[in-house]
Amino acid sequence: MTAVLDDTLLADPAALALADGAGALRAAATAGAQVRSAAQAALDAGVADLAGHRPRALVVLRRPGSSGAAGELLHALLGPQCPVPFVTADLVPGWVGPLDVVVAQSADPEDTELAESVARAVGRGAEVVLSVPAEGPVASAGAGRARFVEPRIPVPPALDLPRALAVGLSVVSALGLWPGDLDPSLEPLADALDAEAERNQPGHEPFMNPAKSLALRLAEHTPLLWGTDPPATAVAGHGATALATHAGVVAYSADIAQAATATALRRAVDLAERSDDVFRDPFDDPGPDAPPVRVVLLATSEEDPGQVATRRTGRGWPADLHHPVDEIARGTRDAGLLRAAVLAARWDAAAVYLGLATRTIEPA
Template sequence: MTSLPDDTLLDDAVRLGDADPDGLLRAAARAGAQVRATVEAAADAGLSRLEGERPRAVVLICRPGLSPAVCELLSALTGPACPVPLVVAERVPVWVNALDVVIAHTDDPGDTVLAESVDRACRRGATVVLTAPADGPVAAAAAGQAVHLRPRVTVPPGFSFAAAYTAGLLALRALGLLQVDTDALADELDREAERCHMQHETFVNPAKSLALRVAEHIPLLWGLDEVATGVARHAAQVLSTHTDLPCDVADYQQAASRTALHRAAVRAAAGRDIFADPDDGDGFPAVVAPRTLLLAVRSTPGDPVRHQAAQVLPAVDVLAPGQELGVPEPIGAAVLALRFELAALYLGLAAGTTGGSGRYAPANA
């Protein structure tokens, strides 16, 4: 059974502050600052050496933590028309050499697998772009060889999505594979953090509203496009970090092929069985009812996937803040990712699965 949130906490700034003595909400709100700091670090580390280069392949190293979502997002943003193969791998492939570019991120300075991969890639002459702590085996493997973007904004482990994402965007931009305005990205993340500030009440706070929508439910995070599915991957990561809610992540077409789960989502969205006895097997107990959230980043007129989802799940919320704000896809994806990060924190603080002491402490603290 999932932990039940105290929803009155969300609109009580004093209690929220007491429940968050480590300043996790403030750390998440520093996403814009992480973007600016990463841009500065990239300039100082000489990332500009990639400009004008056309590598044989770009390898995105997928390590535990934030990397899977970042890799999926970067791959989706470049799209199938990318003139250079983008390879996602858990470690550097054996064929990597001086013709290739490797992009990697970790919050774990002692990730020996990544350290070995960075060392191997550097010894073979590949250009390595790394975001990782300044000390430890990973940093030692990168020393003097990789473009190592050390963190300049201090945040707890697991809060460096904006830095990792920005580093990948900057590398792809330098290679001419993707366009992004990092100043606009940082500014929009600052605005999202302000919209979702703890002082704003739930009815005007997008992150708090999102937290209440998924509270006491099993979130089904289904992407209506490849970029949105990458954001959903990050959403599941932060929800699993700060709450005990299990999540399902898939693109909508894949979700539709999961017949029983998709049928349950349709039934729940239609409001059927709301009076069913939770013990009779016909309905969902309130704490495990599914809540479908459709995520969208790309806006393609006449998109058949979005049309299908609207026909089958007409009452389900579609989360597309980037489209509402009229910002490019890389920025819209980052805004949606930050909204989920803050929502997960609000829900975790209200349920006591993350944050401070007393009734808000994790059970095993």
């Protein structure tokens, strides 16, 4: 059964604050602070000392929570130009040894599988960068042998993607794998996320708040989140997870070219476009019982996403376009990274707003 949206809640900051007793909106607004604290923690942990080390492979462990999304996004941002193999895995591969660098992150200090992986990696002499809470078997497994980047800003595990991404960026920057130089403080990234948090603050009306606007557009629909470039596709996957986590909404995420091969979805998109016709008579054409689909195209590159979608699929799509070139202008240094992070933060906030407005998030 589709949850009923109370759109009046999104226009009432006091009611939002009352509904958000657990502070999910406040946690989502800490994205910039998470980046700054993680960057500083990485410096304190000696991650910068990896400079000059060219690993045989960079292994990023994919654990429950945000580490998988951070690894996928980092992999997409580096792309095929990454000078060493970039491996994402649930557990440390059997071939890992002294020539490799392993990044392990989790919000769960009791993750026994991760603890075993960390122990295996350090036992084989790999360089390990570990970011987990300080107490528990995971931290103990790397004690004294891993570069320990302690999380310093407590947020729910589902809202810590900025921290996980910042730790990964610190590692690839120190290893010289990033195309160009990244500021070790990651200040431009943190500033972009602060600006997005300002746009998405509860006091702004939905027409001025991109996260609220997105939540309203997705309500009572089945979202199809399609990326027009690899980082955007990674963000789409994170967006689908955020919707499931905070709003109980099932969404389909994919690369636009892959999505276009799903013939039944193509028909559903065309049907949804016809059902949006203001001249349609609902008695003559009642439409489907299931919530109609809504296509959202995400993009982080310099190109127009609609043109990219047409070129890659051979047709146009009735879609909402999310390509934050107004926020991150074309030609900005590391624009793809900044746009991807801004979009990920927007999806987090939109999912929380939707969860609050449908009472999926229960008051604490």
